[in-house]
Amino acid sequence: MSTDAQMLELAIKQAEIGLAEGGIPIGAVLAVGDEVLGVGHNRRVQMGSAIRHGETDALEEAGRQSAKTYAKATMYTTLSPCHMCTGAILLYGIKRVVIAENTTFMGAEDLLRDNGVELVHMESEHCVQMMTDFIAANPELWNEDIGE
Amino acid sequence: MSTDAQMLELAIKQAEIGLAEGGIPIGAVLAVGDEVLGVGHNRRVQMGSAIRHGETDALEEAGRQSAKTYAKATMYTTLSPCHMCTGAILLYGIKRVVIAENTTFMGAEDLLRDNGVELVHMESEHCVQMMTDFIAANPELWNEDIGE
Numbered sequence: 581m582s583t584d585a586q587m588l589e590l591a592i593k594q595a596e597i598g599l600a601e602g603g604i605p606i607g608a609v610l611a612v613g614d615e616v617l618g619v620g621h622n623r624r625v626q627m628g629s630a631i632r633h634g635e636t637d638a639l640e641e642a643g644r645q646s647a648k649t650y651a652k653a654t655m656y657t658t659l660s661p662c663h664m665c666t667g668a669i670l671l672y673g674i675k676r677v678v679i680a681e682n683t684t685f686m687g688a689e690d691l692l693r694d695n696g697v698e699l700v701h702m703e704s705e706h707c708v709q710m711m712t713d714f715i716a717a718n719p720e721l722w723n724e725d726i727g728e
Numbered sequence: 729m730s731t732d733a734q735m736l737e738l739a740i741k742q743a744e745i746g747l748a749e750g751g752i753p754i755g756a757v758l759a760v761g762d763e764v765l766g767v768g769h770n771r772r773v774q775m776g777s778a779i780r781h782g783e784t785d786a787l788e789e790a791g792r793q794s795a796k797t798y799a800k801a802t803m804y805t806t807l808s809p810c811h812m813c814t815g816a817i818l819l820y821g822i823k824r825v826v827i828a829e830n831t832t833f834m835g836a837e838d839l840l841r842d843n844g845v846e847l848v849h850m851e852s853e854h855c856v857q858m859m860t861d862f863i864a865a866n867p868e869l870w871n872e873d874i875g876e
Contacts, residue, residue, distance in 0.1 A: 630787045631779060631816065639778045647876055667815020667836070668779065672875040688815070691839075727820040728795055 583614050584656070584678050588702055591656045592680065594621040594634065595710065601626050604718075604725055605710050608634035609656040610642045610674075612649060618642025624725055633725075634658065635665035639672070650674050658707045660687035662726060670695055680704040684711040685726065731762050732804070732826050736850055739804045740828065742769040742782065743858065749774050752866075752873055753858050756782035757804040758790045758822075760797060766790030772873055781873075782806065783813035787820070798822050806855045808835035810874060818843055828852035832859040833874065 581589075587609050594607025598621035607621040620637025623629045632640070635657050645653075650672040655661075660682035661669060669677060669692065677692060678700045689699055715722045729737075735757050742755025746769035755769040768785025771777045780788070783805050793801075798820040803809075808830035809817060817825060817840065825840060826848045837847060863870045 624792065628791050630790065630792060630820075631784045636779045642778065643776050644772065644778060644872065646872070650875065663815040663818040664812065665815070667811040667813070667818075670811040670815075672778075724792065724794070727798065 583611075584654075584700065584702070586614070587611050587616075587654070587656045588658075588678060588680055588704070590616065590619060591634070591658050592704070592707065594619050594638075595658045595707070598622050598626070598634075599710070599714070604721065605714050606634040606657070606659045608638040608658070610635075610638045610653055611656065612652045612654075617645065617649070617653065622725065625721070631664070633662060633665050635661055636668050639668055645672075647673060654678060656680075658704070659711060660685055660689055661692070662687045663691075666691050669697065676700070678702060680707040681711070683708045684715060731759075732802075732848065732850070734762070735759050735764075735802070735804045736806075736826060736828055736852070738764065738767060739782070739806050740852070740855065742767050742786075743806045743855070746770050746774075746782075747858070747862070752869065753862050754782040754805070754807045756786040756806070758783075758786045758801055759804065760800045760802075765793065765797070765801065770873070773869070779812070781810065781813050783809055784816050787816055793820075795821060802826060804828075806852070807859060808833055808837055809840070810835045811839075814839050817845065824848070826850060828855040829859070831856045832863060 599605035618641035623632035666688035743753040747753035752770040766789035771780035814836035
């Protein structure tokens with residue numbers, strides 16, 4: 581299995597942990613090569629949080645890192661990054677984002693691309709199904725999470 | 729004193745609390761009219777946080793709010809919002825941002841403006857001085873906070 585596929589598996593595991601906790605099933609991993617800096621998942625329900633999305637939770641778990649480290653890092657996420665997570669990726673100069681799916685939600689991918697971030701799409705049917713089922717069962721919670 | 733001036737005073741107090749804690753002196757307030765939803769300040773040092781900037785800390789303290797509430801809210805901040813905080817403002821559809829100063833740091837104001845967010849600049853000499861002094865004394869910490 582490639583490093584990208586392995587890291588995305590870790591992110592998917594995070595999403596599944598979130599789901600098992602009663603939360604929104606989105607997970608992320610921040611890694612440099614095969615070294616994991618932080619893993620995270622959406623914690624809106626679990627922590628009553630407005631800012632802990634998958635990606636920002638992984639950044640928070642990774643803690644304070646140098647610009648040099650961020651510049652070598654890849655953000656793996658089970659879902660196309662929203663405006664907030666996109667902004668966090670741009671703030672820290674993360675240059676590569678691997679996205680499991682953007683079928684159930686299209687984030688600010690144009691903004692990432694326009695700022696020179698490399699996007700890799702993995703087209704995970706499993707993640708599409710997980711989010712489709714979740715959104716169908718929890719439309720209000722999902723809308724709240726994307727500010728709608 | 730106008731509501732804007734009062735709320736900005738509150739944000740400045742938050743920045744000063746952060747400074748007294750040994751942190752980066754940036755504060756924010758999320759409010760609807762004269763009702764404060766949340767106050768916050770940068771907690772990179774205090775919590776070892778990568779995602780608690782002034783604005784995101786105020787959003788976190790405000791907790792889970794409806795899109796209707798965010799649409800009526802103003803974000804008050806002592807410093808021009810970085811990409812991450814800009815993204816959070818866009819995610820939640822906050823339509824108005826009052827900024828104490830953008831002299832010591834220019835955030836993603838164009839992106840806010842391009843997305844229809846009203847920006848109000850208060851040109852606070854006090855905040856310019858506070859940040860100028862802080863950056864001069866802590867250049868590495870400041871660079872870390874803005875991803876440089």
